Amino acid sequence: MLAGWFHTLNGWSPTLGSCGCCTDPAGNCSNTSTKSFNNLLIYSIFLSQTQLTMKKNYTLSFLSLLIFGVTASAQAVDDFAITDQNVPAAIYVLANDNLSGGLAAEPIAIVSPPSYGQVVLNDNGSPTDMADDYITYTPDNNYNGVDTFIYQITDASMVTSTATVTVVITPPTTGGDPPLAIDDNAATQEDIAVVINILENDAFGEDLYSISIVDAPANGTAVINNQGTPGNPTDDTITYTPNPSFYGADSFVYEISDIDGDTSMATVTLYVSEDGFYEPPFATNDIATTDEDNPVTIAVIGNDSFGSEGPGSLSIASQPVNGTAVINDNGTPADPLDDTITYTPNANYNGPDTFTYSITDSSGNAATGSVTVNIVPDVPSADLPVAVNDNAVTMEDTPVTIAVVTNDDLVGSTTWTLAITTPPSNGWAVVNNNGTPGDVSDDTITYTPNPNYNGIDSLDYSYLDANLVAVATAVAFIVITPDVPTLDVPLATNDGATISEDTAVVINVLANDSFGGDGPSFGSISVNPTMPEVTAMGGMVSVNDNGTPQDPTDDTIIYQPNLDITGVDIFTYTITDANGDTATATVTVQIGSQIDPEEVPPVAVDDMVTTGLNTAVEIDVLANDTGVNSQFWGISIQEAPSHGNVIINENETPAGFDNTITYMPETGFTGQDSFIYKIFGSLGMDYATVSVTVGGNGNGSIVLKAFFDANGNGVQDLSEEAFTQGKFHYEKNNDGTVVDGVSSTGNYYISVNNPADTYDLNYSINNDLAQYYTVATQPFQDITAVPSESSEFKFAITGTVFTDVNVELIPISSPRPGFTYINMIAYHNNSAQSVSGTLTFGHDSIVTINSVSQGGIVNTATGFTYDFSLPPFGTQNIYVLMQVPVIPTVALGDLLTNTVTIFVNDDAAPNNNTSAVTQTIIGSYDPNDITESHGEKIVHSTFTADDYLYYTIRFENTGTANAENIRVENMLDAQLDEGTIEMVNASDNYTMERTESNLVWNFDNIQLPPVEENMTVGHGYLTYRIKPKSGYAIGDIIPNTANIYFDFNPAIVTNTFNTVFVSTLSIADANDQKLSAYPNPTKGMLNISGATVIENVVVYNLLGQVVLKKEISGNNGSIDVSSLPNGIYNVRIASAEAEKSIRIIKN
Structure with missing residues (x-):
């Protein structure tokens, strides 16, 4: 095959009028014109042959060209070259360029290197004569197709110009290439068959072996015709026959294969037009x-x-x-x-x-x-209860009561017996029947962890039938969080006593003390460690162990004052826990005086406060209470508010003297709310109510609610749950701007600024479920708010009988070499019936699973399966902790993909039964980020109009105190269809509001604590899905960035995540994670490793020039870069299966 050469005619002035034949020095002919031109450079491309015969009789024809351009300094002209596969080509790029202004010392530079080969500058053996310089292009091994690169020329005046060189690399004429099937189109009329010569535009590779129909047409039949030569498929055709009376579009897929077993598929699109004649109706069984x-x-x-x-x-x-x-x-x-x-x-x-x-x-x-x-037929267990796994959290050494029945389906019967069938490993558990032994519906389980244990524990519980046979079993998982450091040490609190002169007293000093999580020691408490038994005023103290010298918990102290002494005496005592930790307190004894009027039992007095819309208020509830003295311990919340949240502020003084309570109303709520608090101490306890008026601006508010109307009466009964699979919509004053609102609780508040404003209110079901649920309540029109009140509007949702579950895989943390990271499986029952099915999780082959939060899984070679049950509208989460290998097994930038699928019988919407997350292995990371589950590149042909992009925004409290409120803002790119957004999941309760393309999430009163290393504490996230607008094309890039606000701090701006639509994933995209180079930066030796045999390593400078190259035949190798100047270089690693480009720093 000819490599192609170029010839330049300078200063030649033909005359126009007839078509002549101009020949080059080798005798090749070129058509030229005969009219005179002045001040023009004329270039002509000559080829030694005008037809190039290619594989399988495909012919590539070339015409001689005349390219005209105005004479100017430093004018580079595009070039074209042809070479065979694996054959270098010498390209004289200066031959057709205009360098009338003279040449610079280095006239040629590579601006953009080729994608599928390398280029080298050659001085043609004359380093002082730049005019004969040329470029040698060498294609990558076994590559054929089209490649380009850009070069720059510079004249003596330092004027520059660039041009593009296009290189065609032709394939070998025999052997090795796979077949290539090309899509076809055909047309016919109604009821008329059509024969399609599908092979006419296909390439066979090796000898064609077979043709087959892979995917039959939906509205007709396709049959292969062997033309009477069954052993020779090269003349085969396919006959398509439309169904009777059918017209419109149809398609089928066929596959061709060669003798090597290589295959290729293509689609045939049919267009069946009406024939204009009468066609009767046609029904198919x-x-x-x-x-x-x-x-x-x-x-x-x-x-x-x-x-x-x-x-x-x-x-x-x-x-x-x-x-x-x-x-x-x-x-x-x-x-x-x-x-x-x-x-x-x-x-x-x-x-x-x-x-x-x-x-x-x-x-x-x-x-x-x-x-x-x-x-x-029904499975035998259809009438048996369904037990669903539970999760609970408690602190070290603290019992927790688990309402396991709440999320189970008792199938209408309460006569089952609840029993613990597998006890916990690190604690003990008991069933509480709550005084109704024949009614399981209110039963609970109390779990108590072993002393000092923290971590994860679990127990199995079952429902037993009348024969005490277990008919349904589930697992309760308990996360026991570590104590804060002070909870595992004893705490001694000062005491006081008042006695008459010469009168002894027994003081129960332990009544207000604690031995901590480790428990008491095996000896008595001690007094006056530095002055045993004698006080400063000469009093005598002794410990009464009540006959249990090994049990200090019932110890008291006997104090005998010195004779005839009045006034104040003081002594100290010390308690010790099982670990030897100690705590000391002081006892003050008033001898012969009156009782301190402040030492009285606590009395709580009701409080009233007012706050504004969406505004927290701190309440000094102790200001009007009495008995807040040395015997006072603290306050607690007895009954939470209905429309907000409260927290106790200890102000770093746990004794409680200056404790306050902060109340935060729900977003948008106005009106009356209340809660009850308790004060307590050694002298007693008392309760009081705090009444809160959330007045906002006095204009009132509107609260929107959606609920599943199970009985269809249009009224939300006590047993009917909130419905969260949709969006609220409101339009103010008919201004044409519709605002969408989503709430994780089902309640959405609208703040009203002007009582004269009118609102149109509506609700819609999420797209996947719209055909199964109906909004039974008509839209509300021209609604106005009642001043200083919350006006409530409810939307009743009714549904058909169907089954649907969905699953999402959410990236909780990012993978880093040598560290663990977490994916969370969130699965949800979208229907009003209990369901059972199977989850299947598959992890990337490079990682391993360390632990799974869910018991009862079945491990597989690639992950695990889990048989689950969910009650109506139930949701469960499973956390998967995975280990990332260290470098060089992985490299920064490698992609990890995990998948999860969910299956139930007769799933009405199986399109939401699979989820995948692709994450990039990173080094250090910003904990506040945005990612998309497909990864950065999406193959355009695989992403349909029904597909969504799944974005996760993660946030982390890296401060030293709780974040009380978090707001996330996300301005959508113009390429995203804002009307298709749907919430998928979130770590905490939220409200989301969309106004046109602007999204705002509010996590009010989230109280996100500071982050703890290697734990989920301090982390939060939200996940939503959205479709791109129609018309997205190959090469389109969709960016997405979010702003995260912690309380009143400035915004934290996340990374910008770019989604790129590509035609195909190249070899590098699909397999480059098998190749790595390290260390980076490097001073000398750069190590190369791969999962397959590496062929070569090429190092380029930033001008695209090859500065080093080395052949490697093995999975590992190295290249010495110590001779290179310090700077940045691009390294291309190639193997038979993969190719990867890495940017390195040489220092």
Whole structure:
């Protein structure tokens, strides 16, 4: 094959008028013009042959070209070259350039190197003569196709110009290449078959071996014709026959393979036009499956045709014998195209059933189809309770009561017996029947951790039937958090006593003390360690161990004053825990004086406060209370508020004398709220109520609520839950701007600034569930708020009987070499029925699983499976802790992909049953970031109009105190369709508001504590999904950045995550994580490693010039870069399966 050469004609002035033949020095002919031109440079490309014969008789033709340009200094002209696979090409790029201004000392520089090869500058053996310099292009090993690079020329006046060199690398003429199938299009008329010569535009690679139909057409048939030569597929065609009366678009996929087993697939798109003749309606039989006692909706029209007259009606021709069939017109009674049929089997029936239906065209012509329904029998456990795993959190040495029954399905019976079938490993547990031994619905389990234990524990509990046989079992997971340092040491509190002169007293000094989490020692308490038994005033003290010398918990101290002494005497005592830690307190004895009037029991007095809209208020509840003295211990919350949250501020004095309470109203709430607090000490306790008026601006507020109306009465009954699978919408004063609102609790507040403003209120179901749920409440129009009150508007949601679950994989932390990281599996039951199924988690092959928060998993070679049960609208989370290997097994920038799938029978919307997360291995990291689950590159052809982008925004409190409120703002790029946003998950309760493209999340009163290393404490996140707008194309980049506000601090700006749509994932994209180079930066030796054999390593400077190159035949190697000047270089590593470019620093 010719490498292609270029010839320049300078100063040649042809005359125009006839077509002549100009020849180059080798005798090649070029057509030129005959008209005179002045002041022009004329360039002509000559080829030694005008046709290049390529593999399988494909011909690439070239024409001689004349390129005209105005004479100017430093004018670089684009070049073209051809070479064979694995053959270098010498390209004289200066030959057609204008350098009339003279040459600089170094006239050629590479501005942008080629993507599939290397270039080297050559002085042609004459270093002082730059005019004959050329470039040698060497294609990458075995590459064929098109490559380009850009060079720059500089004249003597330092004027520069750039041009592009295009290189065509032709494939070898025999052997080695796979077949290539190219998509085809064909057209035919209704009811007319068409023969398609699909091989006409395909390349066979090695000898063609076979043709097959991979994916049949939906509205017709496709048959391969072997033309009577079954052993020779090269003349095969495919005949497509449309279904009777069908017209429109159809397609099928075929595959060709060669004798080496290489294959290639392509799609044939068919366009079937109407023939203009009458076509009768056509009905195709259908098959459906459902469970016993469960209806099924059947889209019978999907494979039917109403013929040329158009749609008329759908009707039931004959009812089933063992059930009923009802037509659903989906709100369009005049349009049968969206009609479906719901079949409901008779109670307890299982087996086959059939019915027939009839379709008519607009002229009344009819066609009949049959539907066969297979009703699957109930599993034997259908009437048994469903137990769902539980999670609880407690502190070290602190019991916790778990309401395990709350999320279980008792299937209408409360006579089951709750029992602990596998006790915890690091504690003990008991069942509480709450005084109703025959009613399991209020039973709880109290778990008490072993002393000083912290970590994760679990227990199995079961429901027992009348024969005490376990019929449902679940696991309760308990996370026991470590004590703060002061909780594992004893605490001694000062005491006091008042006695008459010469009168002894027994003082119970331990009544207000604590031995801490380690428990008491095995000896008595001690007094006056530095002056045993004798006080400063000559009094005598002794310890009374109450006959239990090894148990100090019942010890008291006997004080005997010195004779005839009055006044104040003081002594100290010390308590010791099991670990030897000690605490000392002082006892003050008043001898012969009156009782201190301050030493009285505590009395709590009610309080009233007022605060503004969305404004926290700190309340000094102790200011009007009495008995806050040396015997006072503190305050606690007895009953929480209904429309806000409260926290106790200890002000770094745990004794409680200056404790206050902060109240934070729910976002948007105005009106009356209250809570109850308790004060307590050694002399007693008391309660008081705090009444809070949230007045806002006096204009009131509007609260929106959505609930699942199980009985369809339009009223939210006590047992009916909030519905969170949708969005609220409101428009103010009919201004055309509709604001979307989402709340994790189902309650969304609108603050009103002007009482004259009117609001239109509505609610919509999320896209995936819109066909199964209906907003039964009509929109509210022209609503106004009641001043100083919260006006409530509820939306009742009704639903059909269906089954749907969804699963999301959420990146909780980022992978770093040598560290662990966490993914969270969040799965949710979208239906009003209990469901059971299987989760399957698969991890990236390079990582290993350290632990899983869920018990009962079954480990597999690539992850684990878990059989789950969920109650109606139930949600569960599973945390997976994974280990990342160290460098060089991984490299910074490698991609890790984990996946999870969920399966239940008869899932109505399986498109939400799979989730994947691709994360980049990083070094140090910013804990506040935004990521997208697909990774940075998405293959354009795999991303359809039904797909979403899944963004996760993570935030972390790196401060030293709790973050009380967090706000996240996210301005969407113009390429994202803001109307499609849906919330997926969040770490804490939130409200989200969308105004056009601006998103705002508020985590009010989140009280996010400071972060703890290697724990989830201090971390938060939110995940949402959104679609790009239609028209996104290959090469489009969608950026996304968020601002995170902690309380009143300035915004923390996250990284910008760029999503790039690409045509294909190149070899480097798919496999480059198998290749790595280290250390980086380096002073000398750069080590190379890979999972497959490495072929070569090439080092480029930033001008694209090759400065080092080394062949390597093995999985590991090295290249010495010590001779290179300090700076930044690009290193390209190539193996037979992968290719990777890495930027290194030489220092």
